Amino acid sequence: MRNEDCEVNKERRFWLSVLARAHLRSLEAQWATLEPKPECRYLRTPEVGMAMVRGRISGSGRPFNLGEVTVTRCTVQLNDGQIGCGFIQGRSKRHAELVAKFDALLQVIDYQKELMEKLIQPMHRVWQAQQARHKAEVSATKVDFFTLLRGE
Amino acid sequence: MQAVDSDRLWPAFNNPVAQSQQAFRLILKAMSEPGVPVIFDDEQFTLSNGQPFTVYSGIVAGASYVLALTLLDQDVKVWLSPDMERSAFSENVRFHCGCQIVTDSESADFAWMSVDEWSTSSAYKMGSNENPHQSATLVIQCGNVIQCVDDWQALAAGRPGMTDALTLKLSGPGIKHTREIMVPELTVAHLQLLQANHQLYPLGKDILLTSNNSLVALPRSTRVELADKPQGLTSAQVG
Numbered sequence: 001m002r003n004e005d006c007e008v009n010k011e012r013r014f015w016l017s018v019l020a021r022a023h024l025r026s027l028e029a030q031w032a033t034l035e036p037k038p039e040c041r042y043l044r045t046p047e048v049g050m051a052m053v054r055g056r057i058s059g060s061g062r063p064f065n066l067g068e069v070t071v072t073r074c075t076v077q078l079n080d081g082q083i084g085c086g087f088i089q090g091r092s093k094r095h096a097e098l099v100a101k102f103d104a105l106l107q108v109i110d111y112q113k114e115l116m117e118k119l120i121q122p123m124h125r126v127w128q129a130q131q132a133r134h135k136a137e138v139s140a141t142k143v144d145f146f147t148l149l150r151g152e
Numbered sequence: 153m154q155a156v157d158s159d160r161l162w163p164a165f166n167n168p169v170a171q172s173q174q175a176f177r178l179i180l181k182a183m184s185e186p187g188v189p190v191i192f193d194d195e196q197f198t199l200s201n202g203q204p205f206t207v208y209s210g211i212v213a214g215a216s217y218v219l220a221l222t223l224l225d226q227d228v229k230v231w232l233s234p235d236m237e238r239s240a241f242s243e244n245v246r247f248h249c250g251c252q253i254v255t256d257s258e259s260a261d262f263a264w265m266s267v268d269e270w271s272t273s274s275a276y277k278m279g280s281n282e283n284p285h286q287s288a289t290l291v292i293q294c295g296n297v298i299q300c301v302d303d304w305q306a307l308a309a310g311r312p313g314m315t316d317a318l319t320l321k322l323s324g325p326g327i328k329h330t331r332e333i334m335v336p337e338l339t340v341a342h343l344q345l346l347q348a349n350h351q352l353y354p355l356g357k358d359i360l361l362t363s364n365n366s367l368v369a370l371p372r373s374t375r376v377e378l379a380d381k382p383q384g385l386t387s388a389q390v391g
Binding site: 041042043045 | 168247
């Protein structure tokens with residue numbers, strides 16, 4: 001049971017991260033094509049707030065506060081009771097709302113397969129391609145530093 | 153982290169900033185005029201699904217829910233009585249207010265309870281001489297409407313049997329001479345608690361009585377006595 005829970009959480013974390021990184025335009029386009037549109041209500045209307053981003057030097061040093069980012073969150077509930085949450089960076093209330101709605105739908109088995117194939121996977125591939133392109137651009141100008149052993 | 157039961161979550165304010173300011177203004181009015189009931193309006197305090205706030209009030213009065221949404225945030229500690237803790241109210245307080253719910257009533261800044269659970273068995277913060285404001289605020293939920301008593305005869309005629317209820321005579325800051333209120337569920341033990349609380353002034357707790365969609369405040373500065381009922385007016389005669 002616990003392992004199963006972990007699997008669900010892992011998958012949910014994956015789609016939430018993809019949705020949060022997605023462009024609002026592509027989410028809107030997907031939402032427009034969705035039929036029938038599920039009815040839902042807000043448990044928490046979209047609201048803008050701040051979150052402190054913390055970091056560690058090279059991932060292992062002492063944690064420090066990097067700075068605050070604007071975060072928008074929203075929670076919706078479908079008519080059948082399923083709850084979806086959306087947290088995004090930035091101030092787009094509509095984006096947070098759509099993430100929450102898609103999150104709720106993705107937890108419903110009937111919708112899950114189709115949405116994963118039509119929405120999440122393609123968006124993830126787009127993002128991966130972007131990341132790869134960016135990495136390639138950056139690594140072209142990469143400089144390696146060596147410290148030479150001084151013979152004393 | 154406990155999973156949230158989806159059937160038990162209620163929507164919160166539709167327009168949190170404006171509505172919590174309006175609710176705060178009403179709470180301020182109640183606190184500055186002890187004994188005057190303020191009413192939270194159904195149309196003004198709609199929830200994010202478009203329904204009025206009283207729709208979800210099962211075990212908790214609508215006014216208690218409005219108070220929670222208005223007064224609580226992540227900086228305060230809240231104690232919930234056993235009845236409240238068991239109800240869906242506790243989940244909603246956790247979800248919407250993000251406040252810390254404590255098990256020990258003495259460390260709480262706010263306490264929510266029903267009038268039957270209000271007794272001497274739990275102790276609450278009453279502030280210190282240096283910091284009298286660091287005391288607890290008790291939100292006590294009553295089932296029956298609390299009313300201001302202006303006209304005894306009219307009251308007795310309109311609600312036979314009600315004249316048996318405990319009637320309190322209030323005086324102090326915010327009250328010109330005296331003001332009388334009738335709280336059907338209060339007992340003599342509760343009256344003693346209120347009197348003991350006033351004795352501690354400037355320390356002591358502030359008390360908010362809620363019932364359905366109305367709120368009456370009894371701050372620590374208010375002196376509470378048993379009101380004298382007019383001669384010859386008893387429930388036997390009225391009923």
